[in-house]
Amino acid sequence: MxxxxxxxxxxxxxxxxxxxxxxxFVAQRDTAKKFRFTPIQSDYGAELARTFGIDPDDPDTNAVIHGGVAFLKSDAALTVLSHLPGWAWTRVLFAVPKPLRNTVYSLIAHNRYRIFGKYDACFVPDADLRARVIE
Structure with a gap:
């Protein structure tokens, strides 16, 4: 990879x-401000997505780059959660077989707009969060 x-x-x-x-959710709990964020709709986000085989026009996963490596789907979510203060316990969820975790993840990801809705344009973060967004 x-x-x-x-x-x-x-x-x-x-x-x-x-x-x-x-x-x-992550930004509020990431008191050390370790994580930064990039929307896939930005130039930087689209380049990152293409590098790791994610279609920027039809994304089926989020991703996190941690330790220079890209984690996708359930691995991405659990990697992020497990590095937040008070959330280290989520590491035990890595014991759940990855195909099962990713099936649940993909089911939610595939239906996310229908279940949760969609903005007409990228959401605009507040000033504090905006300082952590890479576009």
């Missing part, structure tokens, strides 16, 4: 309401 020069970057679908809530 290719490497990425920036670390602890979360790639997300900026028009997906669920994905945008995920970003806010």
């Amino acid at each position: 290719p490497k990425w020069p920036d670390d602890d970057v979360i790639l997300f679908d900026g028009v997906c309401i669920f994905c945008s809530r995920w970003v806010r």
Whole structure:
């Protein structure tokens, strides 16, 4: 798998309401401000997505670059959660077989707009979060 020069970057679908809530959830709990965020609709996000085989026009996963490596689907979510203060316990979920975790992840991802809705344009974060967004 290719490497990425920036670390602890979360790639997300900026028009997906669920994905945008995920970003806010992480940002509120990431007291060390370790993670940064990039919407797949940005130039930087689209380049990152293409590098790791994600179609920027039809994303089926979020991703996180951690330790220079891209984690996708359930691995991405659990990697992020397990590095948040008070959430280390989520590492035990890596014991659940990856095909099962990714089946559940893909089911939600495939139906995210229908279940949670979609913004007309990328959500605009507040000033504090905006400083952590790479576009």
